[in-house]
Amino acid sequence: MAASGCRGVRSILWKYGSCGKNFCVSRSKTVPQLPVRQICVSSSLWKKNLAAAGPQKFTQEFIDKQVEEFEVGKRHLANMMGEDPETFTQEDIDRSIAYLFPSGLFEKRARPVMKHPDEIFPKQTAIQWDAEGRPFHFLFYTGRQSYYSLLHDVYEKILAIERHQDKMRNKGLFTSETKQILLTGSRWLLKEEIEEYLVENISDHDYVRLIQLMEKLLSMPYCSLEEEFILKFRKQLEAQSSKHEIPALQYDPQGVAFSVADGRRKTAKASITLRDSGSGNITINGRNYLHCFPLLQDREQLMFPLHFAGALRLAISRALLSFVSEGEVERIRQAGLLTADPRIRERKKPGQEGARKKFTWKKR
Amino acid sequence: MAASVRHLLKPWTPSLCLMRWSRYNPYYLDPDPSKDARVPESELSPEEKELQELKTVSPIKAALSSDTSSAFNDPLISKFINMMMHDGNKILARGIMTQTLETIKRKQVEKYHKSPAAKREEIECNPYTVFHQALENCKPIIGLASVQKGGKSYQVPVPLTDNRRRFLAMKWLITECRDNKHRRTHMYEKLSQELLAAFTNEGNVVKRKHDLHKMAEANRAYAHYRWW
Numbered sequence: 001m002a003a004s005g006c007r008g009v010r011s012i013l014w015k016y017g018s019c020g021k022n023f024c025v026s027r028s029k030t031v032p033q034l035p036v037r038q039i040c041v042s043s044s045l046w047k048k049n050l051a052a053a054g055p056q057k058f059t060q061e062f063i064d065k066q067v068e069e070f071e072v073g074k075r076h077l078a079n080m081m082g083e084d085p086e087t088f089t090q091e092d093i094d095r096s097i098a099y100l101f102p103s104g105l106f107e108k109r110a111r112p113v114m115k116h117p118d119e120i121f122p123k124q125t126a127i128q129w130d131a132e133g134r135p136f137h138f139l140f141y142t143g144r145q146s147y148y149s150l151l152h153d154v155y156e157k158i159l160a161i162e163r164h165q166d167k168m169r170n171k172g173l174f175t176s177e178t179k180q181i182l183l184t185g186s187r188w189l190l191k192e193e194i195e196e197y198l199v200e201n202i203s204d205h206d207y208v209r210l211i212q213l214m215e216k217l218l219s220m221p222y223c224s225l226e227e228e229f230i231l232k233f234r235k236q237l238e239a240q241s242s243k244h245e246i247p248a249l250q251y252d253p254q255g256v257a258f259s260v261a262d263g264r265r266k267t268a269k270a271s272i273t274l275r276d277s278g279s280g281n282i283t284i285n286g287r288n289y290l291h292c293f294p295l296l297q298d299r300e301q302l303m304f305p306l307h308f309a310g311a312l313r314l315a316i317s318r319a320l321l322s323f324v325s326e327g328e329v330e331r332i333r334q335a336g337l338l339t340a341d342p343r344i345r346e347r348k349k350p351g352q353e354g355a356r357k358k359f360t361w362k363k364r
Numbered sequence: 365m366a367a368s369v370r371h372l373l374k375p376w377t378p379s380l381c382l383m384r385w386s387r388y389n390p391y392y393l394d395p396d397p398s399k400d401a402r403v404p405e406s407e408l409s410p411e412e413k414e415l416q417e418l419k420t421v422s423p424i425k426a427a428l429s430s431d432t433s434s435a436f437n438d439p440l441i442s443k444f445i446n447m448m449m450h451d452g453n454k455i456l457a458r459g460i461m462t463q464t465l466e467t468i469k470r471k472q473v474e475k476y477h478k479s480p481a482a483k484r485e486e487i488e489c490n491p492y493t494v495f496h497q498a499l500e501n502c503k504p505i506i507g508l509a510s511v512q513k514g515g516k517s518y519q520v521p522v523p524l525t526d527n528r529r530r531f532l533a534m535k536w537l538i539t540e541c542r543d544n545k546h547r548r549t550h551m552y553e554k555l556s557q558e559l560l561a562a563f564t565n566e567g568n569v570v571k572r573k574h575d576l577h578k579m580a581e582a583n584r585a586y587a588h589y590r591w592w
Contacts, residue, residue: 295455
């Protein structure tokens, strides 16, 4: 009985449900106390607003507001810590945040952070199509408009240089000895840096193609016309010898100078004190080095500026930097003594016997 | 900027796992362990100057544990030791090499003292020069490559690169010493005999080189089958 009654009510509701657009409006007028659930939706809401749903998630005003808030917040933080707001650097900010919000989380990226909005919000491209949905750039439908337009620009420049060459040849002024662009001490921008410049993702193959095209541009005799453009894609390298930390020279109570340094190779660690006494004795863990390194080859390595000899050699070279002049530092660096050897044991892969050795190949 | 450069200097694992890859970024240069005084600026060619400048701005790979700046370190000898080595037993290979050089020296000094005064100047006692000269005498000038044409494979004479020639000379020496010796002779004895023979253009290794040259000469007609 009750079941049939319910079924009857449901059928009425279904009938009402299939009515049309303005159903919900009339229902709310007649029964205001009952909770209303929207069953159908008007067709005007079905059209998607394409211009609004673009790739731009953060507007320029939003980012400007964030920058303002960051600056104000930085000054408040400086006042809180009792330091001068004018000379409050990013390192000070990090230190203060770590002090005020100590976090025991292992994942460093999950800890509270306060950085300039430019570092937090990724660079966004502006909306690339107009209100009617027509894209602005002619290469929009390639999917990577900035990359392909860059390739186009470079090729245009190549053609322009060729036209210039022809003009010079016609006038009879063509020479191969033109001003060459200085390329030593700089390198091509990395793939990540190019991605940052273009605000687009590119693959390795694309990057290689771009570099090949730039090299082609460089190989032409009159490439100095486009020097500015090319240098935009090259980054200056600083002198590497300034990168190595020279350990401070300390003095014994007897007045003997000594320096302390560490070295590592694979899993071996070494920490040494190099003294200026000039006796030439080497002790390792209190024992004479002849006990530890009976092989001539290892001892040669010690004299060279040890498979632990590798760790020791690095530590000795680093300690030696404080006793030696600038030119010698460069020589030591160029002999390969200051680079920590990054080679480690290669991991064993699944489906193989070892790192490289495969299982016996069976045809069937 | 600092972050990207740090990324460049870190040990590098390529995104695609290739078969031959190294833990160093491609920008790292090879180390130069020599202790000699630098050639003054004026005597360098522009290319060498460029190379020097490049060295000041690029990171350098770590030096190998087999290279030292001492006068006794010879890259050719190190290469030969590596080729002789079995299962990573460098100690044994190096020991054999030192014994070989010692035996060569002893034999040459004996010969020196036994010969009359007139002939003494021609005898070379330095084992390193003996080794270098012997290796030079073993290097083939031209090699043979197998090229398939029309269903048949022909042996085509082909020029060899320096590295390939050096490798073949060393390989022939080592195989010769391992295979064609009496069970009771030691490796270093046999090696020293072969090296001294090669020094005077005699012996099996030099014979093998001459055979290769003769084959190349005989197959001269097929030289145009080479397309590279």
